[in-house]
Amino acid sequence: MPISALNATQALIRRKLNAGPRRRRKAELLLTRREVTWRERLVILVPYLWMILFFLMPFLIIFKISLSVTEIAIPPYSPIVTFEDGAMQIILHLENYTFIFTDEDGTYMKSYLKSLEVASFSTLLCLFIGYPIAWALSKCRPATRNIMFMLLIMPSWTSFVVRIYAWMALLKKDGLINDVLMALGIIDSPIHMLQTDFAVYVGIVYCYLPYMVLPLFTALLKVDYTLIEAAYDLGARPVKTFFSVLVPQTRSGIIAGSMLVFIPALGEYVIPELLGGKGSILIGRILWQEFFNNRDWPLASAVAIVMLTILAIPIVIFFKSQRKKAEAA
């Protein structure tokens, strides 16, 4: 770039610096921005490729299928683009979506709501159980901390399905829990635990608790404890201090942990299938049934797309808050 042009650009940037705060920030970025080398671009390309190949492409395929109708063919749905007399025809079917929302039995809406309920409640349970654990982890000595981390992580060395089967053995009518309670004389007849919502919550909380604890722990490690002293000093009692100082300071951890529990819990299939009762049909099972039992791929795809939309809302909120925080810092 010739020097005069360079000077002109810099003058422009400088003029922008004198403009409003938002434009100014942009201009400041321009001034500090550095040329990105092709090696760096290559590194950035890897996650992009991954996302395109394994998220965006399947998503588009599923979305395409959701806009067709089922047919007895291979693949079992109608094509969207057809050529008739040399003219291209695009037929988009929205029936699958309208069916989901207007189905007379309300099967789909009910299972969406049920899934949301189970996922939200499990997230809250994980938060309430995970917060004290994370706090204890952040407060204890490094040696003790390592042991506690081992205890937290060790169960995941065993296969996920095996652990759920273990819970079946624990929760069933003649399972260990009922046996012990009966032997101790606390109960006379076995409690019906397996195939209830209770069992589903036990399974989900048990499996996803570490994903709540780890981000909370990281957030609690960074807490400035003089702020807690300052709150005490200014007359705030412990409970008030917790909510007005500790919670805002660990906000990012709470959000990240909740996301890590809520998102997989919403589409959870194995846990409700093995531990849950016939009454609680979650969206994971609906998906399975539509795909494999009814072989209605278009409807199943529409169910999946709607679920993704439900998930997208909290994710967008999360990233917005993250960006806001990044701007603040």
Place this chain on the structure above:
Amino acid sequence: MEASQRTDAAAAKPQDPSPAAKEPKPAAKNTHRPGDLPGQKASPVEQHKKPILEISDLTKKFGDFSAVNGVDLTVYEGEIFALLGSSGCGKSTLLRMLAGFETPTSGSILLEGRNIVDIPPYKRTINMMFQSYALFPNMNVRQNIAFGLKQEHLKKSVIDERVDKMLKLVHMESFVDRKPYQLSGGQRQRVALARSLAKEPRLLLLDEPMGALDKKLREQMRLELVDIINTVGVTCIMVTHDQEEAMTMADRIAIMDRGEFVQIGGPREIYENPNCRFSAEFIGSVNLFDCTLISSDQKHSLIHTDDFPSPIELGHDLDLADGMPLTIALRPEKVYISKVPDEETGGSNCCEGDVENIAYLGDISIYYVRLPSGRLVASTLPNVDRFKTGLPIWDDHVYLSWDPESCIALTI
């Protein structure tokens, strides 16, 4: 202007000799009774001042280590009191016990006659300004200042009014909506001060109040902080490791070492009349000489040291047996340096040597003079005249002298 106000305030303080008076005669008294700490006994002025905080036999142990070791202290209403010491001397632990963040191992803390040892920090009428300021990052300036008032469940109008008053006091009215990260260090300190004063505490604690500021701002904020504290009239205890800060801000200073008070007194008293070697060395710089007492009568004492050919003459008597070992402390600014011998001294309180080093600091110059005995003695000269000539330079043979009243005899 602020500086002159400060001097007025200093003059009114208890125990502080009026600036006009020459070196106070009774000041030498502490050398009579080596174990006696001046400042612990109440002066006539103090006696009719109301004590607000009484600490007795306060001890804090962390395992085997005594951070604070059986200290006694009385702080009077409206006073600015400084705890001065190097890091690890226990001053912060003492402050944290006052705030309620540490529980004493033994002893009592009476605030207006009431023992507060078992009262949790959120119920004490004491507020603290933290070294890091500890402003809540998620709240703006107004919310930060209002936080303490909200805990008292006051009416919104009352809170708003009080917050406005505080903002005005610290000149931060135009920053109400800013978050702490949008403020400079000095502004954060103002907000922190406003927040700790908003609840109108009986006692204000300042933990290294200037610790997070740069040097220039520090000097400016010292006087401003004192101004604000005096306007409010709150009793204040501050912790600092910076002697200059303690001396400009505090009415009285306690020098702490290894969990105990070494000396308590006004800035002038502590500087001019240290009661032990530690005190003398901790505040300012000092020349110390190991000596023995030759003789002492009503008005004079003669002291021998291996460093000087002639004995040191002291302007008062010493209540010690002849031949007793003692230390003579001599401040560098009280040692006169000259290229010609001083005739007035008559042989005592003078010596000669060669200039080994000169530190030119702008306002003053420090001369390091090597005596024939090998001892290095520091002497300072104020640089009053811009173009003065004939000053001693490196390797010059010089004569040092001092007044009999300038020497301080120390036994511990």
